Amino acid sequence: MFTETLTRRVLRSPLVDLLTGPHGVDRYTELVAPTWTTGEARAKVVAVRRQTRRSVTLILEPNRAFTGFRAGQHINLTVEIDGRRRTRPYSPASAEGALHIELTVGRHDRGLVSNYLYEHARPGMVVGLDSVGGDFVLPERRPRRILFVSGGSGITPVMSMLRTLRAEGFTGEVAFIHYARAAEEACYRDQLDAMTGVKVLHGYTRVRAGSDLDGRFGPEHLAAAMPDPGDDTAVFACGPPALVEAVREHCVNVCSESFVPPIFDVPVEASGGSVTFADSGVEVTDDGRPLLEQAEAAGLTPESGCRMGICHSCTRRKTRGAVRNLITGAVSSAEQEDVQICVSAPVGDVDIAL
Amino acid sequence: MTVTTITPAPKALQKTVGGKTVTMTPEQAEAFGRELDALKERIIADLGERDASYIRRIIKAQRALEVGGRALLFGGIFPPFWLAGTAMLGLSKIIDNMEIGHNVMHGQYDWMGDPAISSRGFEWDTACPGDQWRHSHNYMHHTYTNIVGMDRDIGYGILRMSKDQRWRPYFLGNPIYAFLLMVLFQYGVALHELETERIRAGEITLADKREILEGIWRKTKRQTLKDYVAFPLLAGPFAPWVFAGNLTANLIRNIWSYMIIFCGHFPEDVQEFSIEETKAETRGMWYFRQILGSANLTGGKLFHILSGNLSFQIEHHLFPDIPAHRHAEISEEVRDICRRYGVPYNTGPLPKQFATVVRKIVKLALPG
Numbered sequence: 236m237f238t239e240t241l242t243r244r245v246l247r248s249p250l251v252d253l254l255t256g257p258h259g260v261d262r263y264t265e266l267v268a269p270t271w272t273t274g275e276a277r278a279k280v281v282a283v284r285r286q287t288r289r290s291v292t293l294i295l296e297p298n299r300a301f302t303g304f305r306a307g308q309h310i311n312l313t314v315e316i317d318g319r320r321r322t323r324p325y326s327p328a329s330a331e332g333a334l335h336i337e338l339t340v341g342r343h344d345r346g347l348v349s350n351y352l353y354e355h356a357r358p359g360m361v362v363g364l365d366s367v368g369g370d371f372v373l374p375e376r377r378p379r380r381i382l383f384v385s386g387g388s389g390i391t392p393v394m395s396m397l398r399t400l401r402a403e404g405f406t407g408e409v410a411f412i413h414y415a416r417a418a419e420e421a422c423y424r425d426q427l428d429a430m431t432g433v434k435v436l437h438g439y440t441r442v443r444a445g446s447d448l449d450g451r452f453g454p455e456h457l458a459a460a461m462p463d464p465g466d467d468t469a470v471f472a473c474g475p476p477a478l479v480e481a482v483r484e485h486c487v488n489v490c491s492e493s494f495v496p497p498i499f500d501v502p503v504e505a506s507g508g509s510v511t512f513a514d515s516g517v518e519v520t521d522d523g524r525p526l527l528e529q530a531e532a533a534g535l536t537p538e539s540g541c542r543m544g545i546c547h548s549c550t551r552r553k554t555r556g557a558v559r560n561l562i563t564g565a566v567s568s569a570e571q572e573d574v575q576i577c578v579s580a581p582v583g584d585v586d587i588a589l
Numbered sequence: 590m591t592v593t594t595i596t597p598a599p600k601a602l603q604k605t606v607g608g609k610t611v612t613m614t615p616e617q618a619e620a621f622g623r624e625l626d627a628l629k630e631r632i633i634a635d636l637g638e639r640d641a642s643y644i645r646r647i648i649k650a651q652r653a654l655e656v657g658g659r660a661l662l663f664g665g666i667f668p669p670f671w672l673a674g675t676a677m678l679g680l681s682k683i684i685d686n687m688e689i690g691h692n693v694m695h696g697q698y699d700w701m702g703d704p705a706i707s708s709r710g711f712e713w714d715t716a717c718p719g720d721q722w723r724h725s726h727n728y729m730h731h732t733y734t735n736i737v738g739m740d741r742d743i744g745y746g747i748l749r750m751s752k753d754q755r756w757r758p759y760f761l762g763n764p765i766y767a768f769l770l771m772v773l774f775q776y777g778v779a780l781h782e783l784e785t786e787r788i789r790a791g792e793i794t795l796a797d798k799r800e801i802l803e804g805i806w807r808k809t810k811r812q813t814l815k816d817y818v819a820f821p822l823l824a825g826p827f828a829p830w831v832f833a834g835n836l837t838a839n840l841i842r843n844i845w846s847y848m849i850i851f852c853g854h855f856p857e858d859v860q861e862f863s864i865e866e867t868k869a870e871t872r873g874m875w876y877f878r879q880i881l882g883s884a885n886l887t888g889g890k891l892f893h894i895l896s897g898n899l900s901f902q903i904e905h906h907l908f909p910d911i912p913a914h915r916h917a918e919i920s921e922e923v924r925d926i927c928r929r930y931g932v933p934y935n936t937g938p939l940p941k942q943f944a945t946v947v948r949k950i951v952k953l954a955l956p957g
Contacts, residue, residue: 250819253811253814253815253819254815254819254820254823256811256812256815257712257713257714257808257811257812258705258712258714262652262705263652263656266648266649266652266653315641315701315703317637317638317641318636318637318638318639318640318641318642318700318701319637319641319700319701319702320701320702320703321702322702540724540727540728540729540732541728541731541732543732543872543875544910545727545731545732545909545910546723546727546728546731546732546909547695547696547699547708547709547723547727547910548723548724548727548728550696550699550708550709562626562629562630563629563630563633563634564630565630565633565634569702571702572702573699573702573707573709575696
């Protein structure tokens with residue numbers, strides 16, 4: 236432990252920074268071991284489990300640069316696919332402060348990252364971790380009665396909350412409703428069933444066999460899981476928008492998070508979407524011109540150069556949405572990518588860090 | 590406010606290259622540009638794992654040479670260690686600046702999304718601050734390549750490298766300035782964005798360049814402290830050997846990068862352009878200018894890596910933001926397109942090309 240702290244202190248010292256400049260010490264140590272970085276949080280995959288045919292569970296060993304998360308929050312996971320870094324937010328299912336981070340990733344039909352992980356994740360693989368965030372967390376003062384409701388891969392943040400409560404010896408009442416399309420698609424079914432002191436109800440919406448509940452969430456499901464919810468009851472719901480809406484309709488004191496699968500089909504022509512220059516707080520309606528011209532028309536003065544896509548002076552980070560490269564015609568919808576704004580036109584809604 | 594500009598009709602561009610007249614009509618330029626655009630699109634669509642592992646392998650080799658070289662220099666009191674250490678450190682700096690730094694800062698690997706090798710984030714092991722380089726090189730030089738009066742790389746504000754630069758008695762010292770620039774190349778590059786020629790001409794004052802100067806100072810200070818203070822002191826009694834090794838490694842890098850870079854645009858028959866000639870230039874004509882204004886070097890695979898693939902200067906100027914190892918792969922195709930449009934493709938071995946550069950430096954010291 237002492238030597239570890241000492242190594243860390245030495246690596247982060249101004250002298251080492253000078254000696255390893257201008258690249259920095261991480262650019263050398265990562266060549267010895269990819270997770271040996273002091274500035275960037277990374278993790279090594281230590282185990283891979285495929286609990287269901289539509290999900291993959293990764294057990295991650297984070298390096299010391301990772302500063303932790305609160306149960307319910309999400310982490311941006313970065314993997315490299317065909318030379319390109321792809322970043323997606325996932326909520327861990329493991330308890331706060333656990334040694335390993337457990338991520339269960341649900342496969343989307345055309346999801347690049349989820350399918351890649353399902354097919355290629357293996358122990359030893361290294362992934363990036365950053366931007367821990369989200370307000371979907373347990374209150375500091377724990378409620379006495381808690382109902383968790385989740386659908387599909389929305390189970391992970393509430394699983395993390397449940398495991399965190401159990402790890403700290405929570406003595407209140409806990410109920411858990413999880414919806415899946417069929418029994419064999421329900422993640423964490425065995426783990427939940429093995430838990431004592433938690434009322435677990437499964438709802439299978441397509442193949443009913445083995446389902447404890449009929450149909451979609453409503454007053455009956457609520458009554459079966461947590462009768463007479465009162466002021467001391469809190470509900471945590473995570474799943475598709477329809478499920479979260481139903482929970483909000485029938486319960487009070489609800490904390491929820493909903494996820495929408497990424498959109499893969501982008502219209503080919505510019506669509507008059509809304510363009511947000513996030514750093515400047517300016518929003519304009521797309522008029523089909525390159526982003527640089529639209530920014531300038533809005534009174535902004537971003538750095539620019541050749542205006543023909545060769546010098547990269549105008550490169551900015553696109554944080555959301557799709558753009559079309561006006562030279563190659565290629566449409567790119569990756570989140571968190573750098574684009575040359577002089578030759579990129581929006582396709583629908585776009586957020587640019589500018 | 591509406592600004593009305595009158596765009597002159599596109600016209601043909603004619604140049605005399607090696608005694609032969611080369612003409613590009615607007616129609617030809619259109620088709621020429623389309624072919625080159627199609628080539629670029631094909632490469633971009635093919636970028637992937639292969640390019641990522643290429644640059645990572647190069648980075649790994651460079652860092653290994655650097656660590657190994659510096660380690661050997663600590664034992665530099667033994668001549669074989671000193672020689673090997675110095676050579677390794679020199680190679681490391683060459684690779685860092687050429688195949689990694691220059692190319693990464695062009696955005697050749699931006700598609701990877703890796704902040705450590707992104708054009709905006711990368712900093713190289715030389716005195717010149719990366720952000721200043723990105724402006725003076727990627728934008729000014731690559732956009733206005735060889736346009737006299739716009740491309741400050743023609744003579745770098747110190748030398749007379751084109752007949753179209755008016756002769757002054759100052760230029761009698763052309764060969765001396767060129768030699769000094771060679772041995773002090775990293776500082777010459779660092780001072781480039783200061784635009785000393787405009788300060789001397791009284792167009793701007795040093796105060797206008799305060800921020801630039803501060804940037805140069807910050808970077809140069811750290812580089813100097815590292816190579817000439819920190820590493821020698823760490824070696825204790827062996828400090829003089831480490832100091833001398835670092836100095837020599839920097840010198841090797843300076844001379845090598847100077848030679849490669851001067852062979853990019855200054856060999857015989859490379860064309861310059863007037864502002865008039867390039868008004869309302871189309872994309873096809875821009876490609877035409879890039880080719881006429883650049884020259885390649887022939888050599889083996891290792892030579893190309895050490896030159897940062899700037900030995901494919903023509904391909905580099907056509908497509909500065911595709912990974913440089915791809916420039917070698919497409920050179921035959923580019924050459925074929927040039928042949929079909931009657932565009933000369935300037936290439937030759939380093940000694941021959943550099944000899945024509947030296948001749949030019951000496952010749953242009955004199956009026957005419």
